[in-house]
């Protein structure tokens with residue numbers, strides 16, 4: 250029996266438990282364990298060396314541990330949610346039931362003290378181990394933690410309104426790939442949610458052990474839910490099928506498109522799949538057709554700018570460029586301009602790559618470089634049809650620019666976009682791609698530079714006196730009032746204080762002195778100065794500050810643009826700006842300013858501050874007890890005495906955990922949970938509720954509502 254002492258196997262305790270039970274042939278079992286390597290329990294039972302009853306009795310006698318063979322229906326979902334799946338699988342255990350003091354766990358190795366300690370640490374409850382055969386534990390884990398069930402759960406939480414999603418031309422059947430319905434429902438529900446929350450993108454990202462789903466709303470990323478890593482692959486497969494991509498391809502990037510009907514509205518989807526170290530990630534860009542039909546007066550241009558821009562685009566001929574970085578709303582501006590110009594007598598043609606939105610009553614031509622349909626080539630053919638207005642998706646090269654200039658000086662109005670930072674920089678960019686200065690001066694009629702900022706919620710915005718010294722200086726410079734607007738947050742705006750976005754623009758009219766400066770080869774500085782002096786340049790900083798004073802956006806949003814813009818202006822004002830371009834480090838600095846402004850809303854880096862808990866209870870005594878306890882445990886505690894204020898704090902203070910009472914006047918705990926999970930779409934914030942009693946039914950209800958755990962009152966601190 251020397252081998253028994255060596256402890257070579259971590260399930261050896263089972264054999265040792267049986268030493269007093271008269272089980273013979275232990276040597277043979279060891280030999281089999283060495284050769285075939287199944288577990289001892291299996292060898293003993295399958296070899297008929299002992300019965301399950303004998304094994305259970307032995308474990309009870311020797312270790313004082315009861316055994317269990319739980320039926321799947323006996324496993325409480327609340328208990329199951331207390332431990333992460335990875336821990337359960339690695340330690341071969343599964344929580345069976347719980348109350349607020351203890352958790353009963355079926356374990357293949359109930360004498361594993363580390364495992365028991367892990368359970369107690371993770372659940373904050375005393376662990377009651379029960380012996381359960383390893384194969385039974387595995388079976389239960391596979392059954393209860395299947396991707397389908399997990400996805401059903403999160404989908405149920407996310408679904409706050411019944412939305413109908415239909416993929417136009419769903420290829421799933423034709424491709425012979427079967428995707429389980431929970432996966433389809435999850436993807437559909439996410440897209441419906443994204444549309445309802447007016448998100449522009451849905452990101453499926455991967456980390457070491459989970460997939461994080463995030464929405465971009467009004468330009469800011471918001472984490473929506475986390476799903477286990479193993480669920481992410483079928484989800485990405487589903488997305489591939491929707492976009493008609495190769496499901497079997499996992500190593501190269503793929504791009505595709507899909508068309509969906511979401512609650513009756515047609516939504517285009519641009520899909521991009523990217524392989525990463527952890528697996529494939531997906532980004533869905535939502536192309537809402539309504540974006541292409543924003544009426545011109547709803548773009549948010551202030552009146553004086555709107556009329557200047559309108560004069561430019563209603564001219565018989567000319568060349569108007571809308572510039573700005575990706576995602577600055579250039580397309581929306583151009584489309585709304587086209588919609589404004591649309592009439593029975595005006596012939597409008599667009600040349601695009603790709604055609605993002607179909608416009609009624611407009612001839613849209615798709616570029617296809619592979620088939621020789623280049624911007625320049627198509628543009629030449631279009632000109633032969635002599636349209637009044639031509640929209641060119643983007644000026645990418647000299648050839649296209651040349652044809653566009655030719656059209657603009659021969660009785661056509663040309664509208665297009667260019668990737669530049671500001672208006673005077675556009676002149677430099679055109680020189681860079683090889684257009685003569687004389688041609689620019691005679692053809693170009695106007696340039697706008699555009700940025701999007703969040704539009705203040707008109708319902709709850711508040712006025713305040715500006716205090717930022719830089720802002721005060723600018724308000725002074727433009728002789729603007731010192732009173733600006735700030736966000737507050739209400740139910741209309743999901744407590745963000747903002748609703749939608751508004752364009753801030755800089756507008757340069759190429760006339761008189763500005764024209765002369767360009768044709769004489771003046772520097773960007775000189776053009777800028779001439780523009781300001783003659784009133785031909787309406788600068789971005791002025792529009793931004795006006796927007797904050799008028800309440801179109803907040804001072805904070807405006808200043809973020811001003812700061813990024815000023816850095817660029819300063820570098821471009823440098824001598825020989827045409828040839829030198831903007832130094833990369835200056836661009837990086839500008840980007841980091843923009844990013845810093847962007848990053849304030851999303852979650853902070855972990856570890857940079859104490860973990861914050863928001864405690865919500867209408868009884869002060871309870872809040873005080875919890876505050877003391879939690880602070881002692883190293884948490885920072887925020888307090889709220891009701892659901893409404895709590896909801897605002899969840900959004901503005903971003904606590905890492907929400908601890909809320911159930912019964913409160915006004916918005917109660919249940920409604921608060923629903924609002925956080927449903928309306929705010931925050932599926933990954935842990936929520937613990939305080940409840941006076943928690944019967945099993947109620948616990949399951951809470952779990953279904955999106956609660957992670959509960960505490961019963963009264964409780965000892």
Ligand SMILES: [Zn+2]
Nearest residue numbers: 706709739742
């Ligand atoms: Zn509001």
